[in-house]
Amino acid sequence: MTGAGAAGASHGIRSISVGGRYEVHIGAGALHRLDEHLADGRRVMVIHQPGRTELVAALCDRVRVAGGEAHTHEVPDAEAAKDVRVLAGAWAALGQGGFTRNDLVVGVGGGAVTDLAGFVAASWLRGVDVVQLPTSLLGVVDAAVGGKTGINTAEGKNLVGAFHEPRAVLCDPAWLQTMARPDLVSGLAEVIKCGFIVDPVILDLVEADPAAACDAGAPVVGELIARAVQVKADVVEHDLTEAGIREILNYGHTFAHAIEQVEDYRWRHGDAVAVGMVFAAELAVRSGVLSPAVLDRHRAVLGSVGLPTSYAGSDWTALREAMARDKKARGAVLRFIVLSDVGSPQRLEGPDEQVLLEAFRAVGTTTS
Template identity: 85%
Template structure:
């Protein structure tokens, strides 16, 4: 049975998506009510959170207490600044000072960077303690919090240090996204659109039918888009937790995207970089003879309709090429890309000709 088959709803309006029967993603109003199931009497709970989420953190703390747990809180910086070695060390220090044991629990509250950090803190403390993720951003729920990937950044690249560590549960109330800025919400849509191109074309159809609604946290279609994107990721992860095979398709657009993020010192939003990265991958696929140019144009159309960038006018090619060579998906000196042969059909492109790479780069730096 796939994750999509196991999706359910009910009077509460919560949609539950199973990830291989190992844990579930709960999406809907009052999803936080499920937190008590993972606390238990006397269990220490460290709530690792980003700034600006005081009301939600207070509610988490109260629910932990109500379930008989002992809550602690630890604030970390916003955005990619959270995924720094010094911040990681500070979180370890907080766990040590609180006397955390293997029976205790970490809760990650915030965007994708916060859940990445919280997951790695849990994976590395005493060689692994439980974590429950509470993503408060669109990017967080459809990407970072689901799938068990955790990590931090180094000066040499993004997510080069990390571990696979699945959460006990992922809880998300779309209402938490109401306070997101429009640019941040739109950035998260890049990962949703990615799921449309690699596996679920209905996602693309829904966005094309009403791009404005797709950007509205109060619109029902956004909840549908979230559920569909989570189902895509859950189905992939169910079959390949450690990225030994099919899970690589989730990296569509990410090789070039991570290079942009690195050379721009993480000033670019992740989703914005992924949007350009998908156009780069589509340009590369067309030039390699595996993709119809019409699908490339659909990339630009869908991404542009919600306000995502489709071109990049920053660093020179050599800096980006060097950054891609350090990408964790590279093997030795060989670059590896996930590309499309059609909507919903992916394949791997190993070691493409350098001329094709530079042509694809030129296309995304000169396109409107």
């Protein structure tokens, strides 16, 4: 895949097209692009995580200047936002505000909040417009782009959801500079994933200066964001509903989602994905499709930025049961995305149970 999603820059903002259907705007002043989606009389519901007072206020001011009606609805941070009770509260806020199909939902926060806001928009009156303002690295490179929305249930992560593309995604890198370092590093897992499945330049950039990759103010972070978004835009352009190639974006996620579930979502998503990629690489090596050198590179590049590469928590039985409920499974058959080389993902269906157990043991005994 080579640059199917067109990218351009204007007034310091880099715009990446997702199949010509909407654009991801990255750069200082990205909030100004919200004006294109405001209108006299249009209601706007800002669904936001706690602690974004200044950004939410600036957003509401723009709505009012455009003659619109601004509403705000605060939801919990992180995975606690993706709960059916929180979803019901957002629906109630829309109903009480008299929102119609001509109105707009805006998601402000990390990946969990943009997942929730997207599903709220998809389900309200069978679909209203949504604009996403991700304020975390994970949000901009993963959750907010691609049109996947969802909430969690007791049985698993993202088992309830819909494909509902945003009208736009806006990200000012300055919004990321308030992130706690562990959260920023966690988001790098999804960036590094894009390097392994499509764009090895991402890996080169991280390996050249791991410290800069962990600094939201460093120029390389903007380049890493743009490259990761471009990877996702190119994939989604060809496959919105995960009927084929989009599955490669799930690299590392089957084992990661199992960790998140058995740990009751106390693990950061990116941390779990980092371990999940090592598990997938272990699985690929043991299945004879990947060289040990690429497995070693997984551990090296992930470890260089402080991401975990091992998991010694729950027992295998609980994890295996959680993976069986993964939405990528087909009946009793587990399906994994694995690599045959950097930039060469493929599907591995129904691996031998002993091979799965060996990969789990290897991840459990590896020093992070």
